[in-house]
Amino acid sequence: MSKKRYTSIELFAGAGGLALGLEEVGLEHIALNENNHEACETLRTNRPKWNVIEGNIEKIDFSKYLNKVDVVTGGFPCQAFSYVGKRLGLSDARGTLFYEFARVVKETQPLLCVGENVRGLLNHDKGRTIEGMISVLEEIGYKVLPPEVLKAINFSVPQKRERLIIVGIRKDINLNFDFPKPSKKVFVLKDALKKGRLYDSDVPLSEGVKYSERKEKYLSLIPPGGYWKDFPTEEIKKEYMKKSYYLGGGKTGMARRISWEEPSLTLTCNPSQNQTERCHPDETRPFTVREYARIQTFPDDWKFAGSVQEQYKQIGNAVPVNLAKAIGKSIVKFLDDYYKQNS
Numbered sequence: 001m002s003k004k005r006y007t008s009i010e011l012f013a014g015a016g017g018l019a020l021g022l023e024e025v026g027l028e029h030i031a032l033n034e035n036n037h038e039a040c041e042t043l044r045t046n047r048p049k050w051n052v053i054e055g056n057i058e059k060i061d062f063s064k065y066l067n068k069v070d071v072v073t074g075g076f077p078c079q080a081f082s083y084v085g086k087r088l089g090l091s092d093a094r095g096t097l098f099y100e101f102a103r104v105v106k107e108t109q110p111l112l113c114v115g116e117n118v119r120g121l122l123n124h125d126k127g128r129t130i131e132g133m134i135s136v137l138e139e140i141g142y143k144v145l146p147p148e149v150l151k152a153i154n155f156s157v158p159q160k161r162e163r164l165i166i167v168g169i170r171k172d173i174n175l176n177f178d179f180p181k182p183s184k185k186v187f188v189l190k191d192a193l194k195k196g197r198l199y200d201s202d203v204p205l206s207e208g209v210k211y212s213e214r215k216e217k218y219l220s221l222i223p224p225g226g227y228w229k230d231f232p233t234e235e236i237k238k239e240y241m242k243k244s245y246y247l248g249g250g251k252t253g254m255a256r257r258i259s260w261e262e263p264s265l266t267l268t269c270n271p272s273q274n275q276t277e278r279c280h281p282d283e284t285r286p287f288t289v290r291e292y293a294r295i296q297t298f299p300d301d302w303k304f305a306g307s308v309q310e311q312y313k314q315i316g317n318a319v320p321v322n323l324a325k326a327i328g329k330s331i332v333k334f335l336d337d338y339y340k341q342n343s
Helices: 017-024 037-046 097-108 124-139 189-193 213-219 234-246 289-295 308-317 321-341
Strands: 006-011 027-034 052-054 071-074 112-117 142-144 148-151 162-170
Touching (some): 006 097, 006 321, 017 321, 027 037, 097 124, 112 321, 124 142, 124 162, 148 321
Parallel strands (some): 006 027, 006 071, 071 112
Antiparallel strands (some): 112 162
Protein backbone atom coordinates (compact mmCIF):
# COMPACT_ATOMS: atom_id res chain seq x y z
CA MET A 1 0.00 0.00 0.00
CA SER A 2 1.19 3.49 -0.85
CA LYS A 3 2.09 5.93 1.93
CA LYS A 4 0.21 8.77 0.23
CA ARG A 5 -3.59 8.91 0.12
CA TYR A 6 -4.78 9.20 -3.44
CA THR A 7 -8.25 10.40 -4.37
CA SER A 8 -10.79 8.95 -6.76
CA ILE A 9 -14.29 9.53 -8.09
CA GLU A 10 -16.26 6.36 -8.82
CA LEU A 11 -19.08 6.52 -11.38
CA PHE A 12 -21.77 3.83 -11.86
CA ALA A 13 -20.59 2.50 -8.49
CA GLY A 14 -23.19 -0.29 -8.12
CA ALA A 15 -22.76 -2.41 -5.01
CA GLY A 16 -19.16 -1.25 -4.58
CA GLY A 17 -17.01 -4.14 -5.87
CA LEU A 18 -14.63 -1.84 -7.74
CA ALA A 19 -14.75 0.86 -5.02
CA LEU A 20 -13.99 -1.63 -2.25
CA GLY A 21 -11.04 -3.17 -4.11
CA LEU A 22 -9.59 0.27 -4.80
CA GLU A 23 -10.11 1.35 -1.18
CA GLU A 24 -8.20 -1.72 0.03
CA VAL A 25 -5.05 -0.57 -1.79
CA GLY A 26 -5.27 2.99 -0.47
CA LEU A 27 -7.52 5.01 -2.79
CA GLU A 28 -9.82 7.46 -1.03
CA HIS A 29 -13.18 7.96 -2.76
CA ILE A 30 -14.19 11.61 -2.58
CA ALA A 31 -17.45 10.92 -4.44
CA LEU A 32 -19.35 7.88 -5.70
CA ASN A 33 -22.31 8.19 -8.06
CA GLU A 34 -25.00 5.55 -8.56
CA ASN A 35 -28.57 5.84 -9.87
CA ASN A 36 -30.02 2.65 -8.34
CA HIS A 37 -31.45 3.39 -4.87
CA GLU A 38 -30.84 -0.08 -3.38
CA ALA A 39 -27.22 -0.09 -4.58
CA CYS A 40 -26.77 3.35 -2.95
CA GLU A 41 -28.21 1.91 0.27
CA THR A 42 -25.67 -0.92 0.02
CA LEU A 43 -22.84 1.61 -0.25
CA ARG A 44 -24.14 3.75 2.63
CA THR A 45 -24.75 0.75 4.90
CA ASN A 46 -21.20 -0.54 4.48
CA ARG A 47 -19.38 2.79 4.28
CA PRO A 48 -21.39 5.51 6.09
CA LYS A 49 -18.53 7.99 5.54
CA TRP A 50 -18.46 7.64 1.76
CA ASN A 51 -19.89 10.59 -0.16
CA VAL A 52 -22.55 8.66 -2.11
CA ILE A 53 -24.30 10.91 -4.65
CA GLU A 54 -27.55 9.17 -5.58
CA GLY A 55 -29.22 10.10 -8.84
CA ASN A 56 -29.02 10.37 -12.60
CA ILE A 57 -25.44 11.23 -13.58
CA GLU A 58 -26.72 13.52 -16.35
CA LYS A 59 -28.00 15.94 -13.71
CA ILE A 60 -24.82 16.04 -11.58
CA ASP A 61 -22.08 18.63 -11.96
CA PHE A 62 -18.62 17.44 -10.93
CA SER A 63 -16.69 20.60 -11.80
CA LYS A 64 -16.09 21.44 -8.12
CA TYR A 65 -13.63 18.52 -8.13
CA LEU A 66 -11.49 20.06 -10.90
CA ASN A 67 -7.81 19.26 -10.21
CA LYS A 68 -8.77 17.68 -6.86
CA VAL A 69 -8.91 14.04 -7.93
CA ASP A 70 -6.20 11.62 -9.05
CA VAL A 71 -8.36 9.08 -10.84
CA VAL A 72 -11.91 8.76 -12.20
CA THR A 73 -13.17 5.19 -12.52
CA GLY A 74 -16.40 3.58 -13.59
CA GLY A 75 -18.13 0.74 -15.38
CA PHE A 76 -20.28 2.71 -17.80
CA PRO A 77 -23.03 0.62 -19.43
CA CYS A 78 -22.28 0.09 -23.11
CA GLN A 79 -24.54 1.86 -25.59
CA ALA A 80 -23.92 2.40 -29.28
CA PHE A 81 -23.66 5.88 -30.66
CA SER A 82 -23.86 7.16 -34.17
CA TYR A 83 -20.43 6.89 -35.76
CA VAL A 84 -20.07 9.70 -38.25
CA GLY A 85 -16.73 10.18 -39.97
CA LYS A 86 -13.47 8.81 -38.67
CA ARG A 87 -13.00 10.77 -35.44
CA LEU A 88 -15.62 11.17 -32.74
CA GLY A 89 -15.69 14.16 -30.44
CA LEU A 90 -17.40 14.47 -27.07
CA SER A 91 -20.58 15.94 -28.59
CA ASP A 92 -21.00 12.86 -30.85
CA ALA A 93 -21.29 10.63 -27.78
CA ARG A 94 -24.02 12.80 -26.21
CA GLY A 95 -27.03 10.88 -24.88
CA THR A 96 -24.98 7.82 -23.89
CA LEU A 97 -23.64 6.95 -20.45
CA PHE A 98 -20.14 6.85 -21.91
CA TYR A 99 -20.64 10.55 -22.73
CA GLU A 100 -21.32 11.17 -19.02
CA PHE A 101 -18.16 9.27 -18.06
CA ALA A 102 -16.10 11.36 -20.50
CA ARG A 103 -17.83 14.59 -19.37
CA VAL A 104 -16.88 13.93 -15.73
CA VAL A 105 -13.29 13.24 -16.79
CA LYS A 106 -13.25 16.52 -18.72
CA GLU A 107 -14.78 18.44 -15.77
CA THR A 108 -12.34 17.07 -13.18
CA GLN A 109 -9.11 16.52 -15.20
CA PRO A 110 -7.76 13.53 -13.23
CA LEU A 111 -4.27 12.17 -13.93
CA LEU A 112 -5.85 8.87 -14.94
CA CYS A 113 -9.27 7.63 -16.02
CA VAL A 114 -10.14 3.93 -15.87
CA GLY A 115 -13.26 2.50 -17.49
CA GLU A 116 -14.40 -1.10 -17.26
CA ASN A 117 -16.89 -3.01 -19.35
CA VAL A 118 -17.76 -6.40 -20.79
CA ARG A 119 -15.35 -8.04 -23.20
CA GLY A 120 -18.02 -7.86 -25.92
CA LEU A 121 -17.50 -4.10 -26.17
CA LEU A 122 -14.38 -4.82 -28.26
CA ASN A 123 -16.55 -6.22 -31.07
CA HIS A 124 -19.62 -4.03 -30.52
CA ASP A 125 -20.74 -2.51 -33.85
CA LYS A 126 -17.71 -4.17 -35.54
CA GLY A 127 -15.30 -2.40 -33.18
CA ARG A 128 -16.59 1.08 -34.02
CA THR A 129 -18.04 1.71 -30.55
CA ILE A 130 -14.73 1.22 -28.71
CA GLU A 131 -12.89 3.13 -31.45
CA GLY A 132 -15.32 6.01 -30.96
CA MET A 133 -14.86 5.95 -27.17
CA ILE A 134 -11.08 6.11 -27.55
CA SER A 135 -11.28 9.08 -29.91
CA VAL A 136 -13.62 10.93 -27.50
CA LEU A 137 -11.13 10.48 -24.63
CA GLU A 138 -8.29 11.59 -26.87
CA GLU A 139 -10.24 14.71 -27.87
CA ILE A 140 -10.64 15.70 -24.20
CA GLY A 141 -6.91 15.36 -23.54
CA TYR A 142 -6.19 11.71 -22.67
CA LYS A 143 -3.80 9.24 -24.25
CA VAL A 144 -5.65 5.89 -24.29
CA LEU A 145 -3.72 2.65 -23.94
CA PRO A 146 -4.76 -0.38 -25.98
CA PRO A 147 -7.69 -1.81 -23.96
CA GLU A 148 -6.92 -5.03 -22.05
CA VAL A 149 -9.19 -7.96 -21.21
CA LEU A 150 -8.43 -9.12 -17.67
CA LYS A 151 -9.53 -12.62 -16.66
CA ALA A 152 -10.71 -12.60 -13.06
CA ILE A 153 -9.48 -16.18 -12.66
CA ASN A 154 -5.89 -14.83 -12.91
CA PHE A 155 -6.43 -12.43 -9.99
CA SER A 156 -7.53 -14.59 -7.05
CA VAL A 157 -11.18 -14.79 -8.13
CA PRO A 158 -12.79 -18.27 -8.27
CA GLN A 159 -14.79 -17.39 -11.36
CA LYS A 160 -14.29 -17.37 -15.15
CA ARG A 161 -15.26 -13.73 -15.55
CA GLU A 162 -13.63 -11.30 -17.97
CA ARG A 163 -13.61 -7.50 -17.83
CA LEU A 164 -12.38 -5.07 -20.45
CA ILE A 165 -10.26 -2.28 -18.94
CA ILE A 166 -9.74 1.05 -20.70
CA VAL A 167 -7.06 3.37 -19.29
CA GLY A 168 -6.54 7.01 -20.28
CA ILE A 169 -3.50 9.01 -19.11
CA ARG A 170 -3.66 12.82 -19.20
CA LYS A 171 -1.58 13.95 -22.15
CA ASP A 172 0.72 16.23 -20.15
CA ILE A 173 2.00 13.16 -18.24
CA ASN A 174 4.85 11.14 -19.69
CA LEU A 175 4.62 7.89 -17.71
CA ASN A 176 3.78 4.28 -18.43
CA PHE A 177 0.83 2.50 -16.87
CA ASP A 178 1.38 -1.23 -16.28
CA PHE A 179 -1.67 -3.48 -16.27
CA PRO A 180 -1.63 -6.05 -13.46
CA LYS A 181 0.29 -9.23 -14.18
CA PRO A 182 -1.73 -12.47 -14.02
CA SER A 183 -1.00 -14.92 -11.22
CA LYS A 184 -0.56 -18.62 -11.93
CA LYS A 185 -2.52 -19.59 -8.81
CA VAL A 186 -6.11 -20.53 -9.68
CA PHE A 187 -8.89 -20.63 -7.10
CA VAL A 188 -11.93 -22.89 -7.48
CA LEU A 189 -15.44 -23.06 -6.08
CA LYS A 190 -14.26 -24.94 -2.99
CA ASP A 191 -12.00 -21.97 -2.15
CA ALA A 192 -14.99 -19.60 -2.37
CA LEU A 193 -17.48 -21.55 -0.27
CA LYS A 194 -15.35 -23.53 2.21
CA LYS A 195 -12.75 -22.55 4.79
CA GLY A 196 -9.32 -22.59 3.22
CA ARG A 197 -7.13 -20.55 0.88
CA LEU A 198 -9.48 -17.59 0.32
CA TYR A 199 -11.67 -17.43 3.44
CA ASP A 200 -11.07 -18.44 7.04
CA SER A 201 -14.56 -19.94 7.49
CA ASP A 202 -17.26 -21.74 5.52
CA VAL A 203 -19.72 -19.50 3.68
CA PRO A 204 -22.41 -18.11 6.05
CA LEU A 205 -26.00 -19.23 5.56
CA SER A 206 -28.22 -16.79 3.68
CA GLU A 207 -31.32 -16.46 1.58
CA GLY A 208 -31.52 -17.67 -1.98
CA VAL A 209 -34.00 -18.45 -4.74
CA LYS A 210 -35.11 -21.95 -5.70
CA TYR A 211 -35.53 -23.70 -9.02
CA SER A 212 -38.98 -24.55 -10.33
CA GLU A 213 -40.05 -28.15 -9.72
CA ARG A 214 -39.47 -28.94 -13.39
CA LYS A 215 -35.97 -27.50 -13.42
CA GLU A 216 -35.04 -29.18 -10.14
CA LYS A 217 -36.21 -32.54 -11.49
CA TYR A 218 -33.96 -32.22 -14.56
CA LEU A 219 -30.93 -30.70 -12.84
CA SER A 220 -30.92 -33.46 -10.23
CA LEU A 221 -29.76 -35.73 -13.08
CA ILE A 222 -26.61 -33.68 -13.78
CA PRO A 223 -23.30 -34.60 -12.07
CA PRO A 224 -20.93 -31.94 -10.64
CA GLY A 225 -19.04 -30.35 -13.54
CA GLY A 226 -21.68 -31.56 -15.98
CA TYR A 227 -24.24 -29.83 -18.20
CA TRP A 228 -27.18 -30.70 -20.49
CA LYS A 229 -25.14 -33.20 -22.57
CA ASP A 230 -24.82 -35.28 -19.38
CA PHE A 231 -28.56 -36.00 -19.22
CA PRO A 232 -28.90 -39.80 -19.31
CA THR A 233 -30.91 -40.08 -22.57
CA GLU A 234 -31.37 -38.16 -25.83
CA GLU A 235 -35.07 -37.97 -25.07
CA ILE A 236 -34.42 -36.07 -21.81
CA LYS A 237 -31.93 -33.78 -23.57
CA LYS A 238 -34.56 -32.86 -26.18
CA GLU A 239 -37.26 -32.44 -23.54
CA TYR A 240 -35.16 -30.03 -21.49
CA MET A 241 -33.50 -28.11 -24.29
CA LYS A 242 -36.56 -27.80 -26.56
CA LYS A 243 -35.65 -25.71 -29.66
CA SER A 244 -32.14 -25.04 -28.34
CA TYR A 245 -31.34 -28.73 -28.83
CA TYR A 246 -31.28 -28.17 -32.59
CA LEU A 247 -29.22 -24.98 -32.58
CA GLY A 248 -25.45 -24.87 -33.05
CA GLY A 249 -22.86 -24.03 -30.40
CA GLY A 250 -21.88 -25.93 -27.27
CA LYS A 251 -24.43 -24.23 -24.97
CA THR A 252 -22.20 -25.30 -22.08
CA GLY A 253 -23.94 -22.99 -19.61
CA MET A 254 -27.29 -24.75 -19.93
CA ALA A 255 -28.26 -27.15 -17.12
CA ARG A 256 -24.79 -26.58 -15.68
CA ARG A 257 -23.78 -27.87 -12.28
CA ILE A 258 -20.46 -26.41 -11.07
CA SER A 259 -18.02 -28.82 -9.42
CA TRP A 260 -16.05 -28.02 -6.26
CA GLU A 261 -12.79 -28.37 -8.17
CA GLU A 262 -13.40 -25.78 -10.90
CA PRO A 263 -13.95 -22.02 -10.88
CA SER A 264 -17.56 -20.92 -11.26
CA LEU A 265 -18.76 -19.77 -14.65
CA THR A 266 -19.52 -16.02 -14.81
CA LEU A 267 -22.33 -15.16 -12.43
CA THR A 268 -25.39 -13.49 -13.94
CA CYS A 269 -27.92 -11.09 -12.38
CA ASN A 270 -30.47 -13.87 -11.98
CA PRO A 271 -29.20 -17.22 -10.65
CA SER A 272 -32.13 -19.27 -11.95
CA GLN A 273 -32.66 -17.87 -15.42
CA ASN A 274 -32.82 -20.24 -18.38
CA GLN A 275 -29.67 -21.06 -20.31
CA THR A 276 -27.25 -19.81 -17.65
CA GLU A 277 -27.77 -22.23 -14.78
CA ARG A 278 -25.04 -22.29 -12.13
CA CYS A 279 -26.20 -25.16 -9.94
CA HIS A 280 -24.62 -25.90 -6.54
CA PRO A 281 -22.30 -28.97 -6.64
CA ASP A 282 -24.11 -31.08 -4.00
CA GLU A 283 -27.59 -29.61 -3.71
CA THR A 284 -29.94 -29.04 -6.61
CA ARG A 285 -30.39 -25.30 -6.16
CA PRO A 286 -28.88 -22.00 -7.32
CA PHE A 287 -26.16 -20.36 -5.23
CA THR A 288 -27.42 -18.28 -2.30
CA VAL A 289 -26.79 -14.54 -1.95
CA ARG A 290 -23.72 -15.04 0.29
CA GLU A 291 -22.37 -17.78 -2.00
CA TYR A 292 -22.75 -15.35 -4.90
CA ALA A 293 -20.92 -12.68 -2.91
CA ARG A 294 -18.04 -15.03 -2.11
CA ILE A 295 -17.65 -16.07 -5.76
CA GLN A 296 -17.29 -12.32 -6.46
CA THR A 297 -14.77 -12.11 -3.53
CA PHE A 298 -16.83 -9.72 -1.41
CA PRO A 299 -16.09 -10.00 2.33
CA ASP A 300 -18.78 -11.68 4.45
CA ASP A 301 -19.51 -8.45 6.33
CA TRP A 302 -20.42 -6.55 3.13
CA LYS A 303 -24.22 -6.30 3.33
CA PHE A 304 -26.50 -5.89 0.32
CA ALA A 305 -29.70 -3.83 0.46
CA GLY A 306 -33.04 -4.53 -1.22
CA SER A 307 -34.99 -7.68 -2.10
CA VAL A 308 -33.19 -11.00 -2.61
CA GLN A 309 -33.55 -10.59 -6.39
CA GLU A 310 -32.10 -7.07 -6.16
CA GLN A 311 -29.15 -8.36 -4.10
CA TYR A 312 -28.37 -11.00 -6.73
CA LYS A 313 -28.51 -8.29 -9.40
CA GLN A 314 -26.11 -6.02 -7.50
CA ILE A 315 -23.63 -8.85 -6.92
CA GLY A 316 -23.93 -10.22 -10.47
CA ASN A 317 -23.17 -6.77 -11.93
CA ALA A 318 -20.17 -6.07 -9.68
CA VAL A 319 -16.49 -6.10 -10.50
CA PRO A 320 -14.96 -8.90 -8.37
CA VAL A 321 -13.26 -7.26 -5.39
CA ASN A 322 -9.95 -9.10 -5.83
CA LEU A 323 -9.79 -8.12 -9.51
CA ALA A 324 -10.49 -4.50 -8.49
CA LYS A 325 -7.66 -4.73 -5.96
CA ALA A 326 -5.23 -5.88 -8.69
CA ILE A 327 -6.27 -2.96 -10.91
CA GLY A 328 -5.94 -0.67 -7.88
CA LYS A 329 -2.34 -1.74 -7.30
CA SER A 330 -1.49 -0.73 -10.87
CA ILE A 331 -3.21 2.64 -10.35
CA VAL A 332 -1.33 3.25 -7.08
CA LYS A 333 2.01 2.35 -8.67
CA PHE A 334 1.33 4.83 -11.48
CA LEU A 335 0.39 7.57 -9.00
CA ASP A 336 3.44 6.82 -6.81
CA ASP A 337 5.67 7.22 -9.90
CA TYR A 338 3.91 10.44 -10.91
CA TYR A 339 4.23 12.13 -7.52
CA LYS A 340 7.84 10.96 -7.15
CA GLN A 341 8.62 12.49 -10.53
CA ASN A 342 6.86 15.73 -9.62
CA SER A 343 7.91 16.16 -5.99
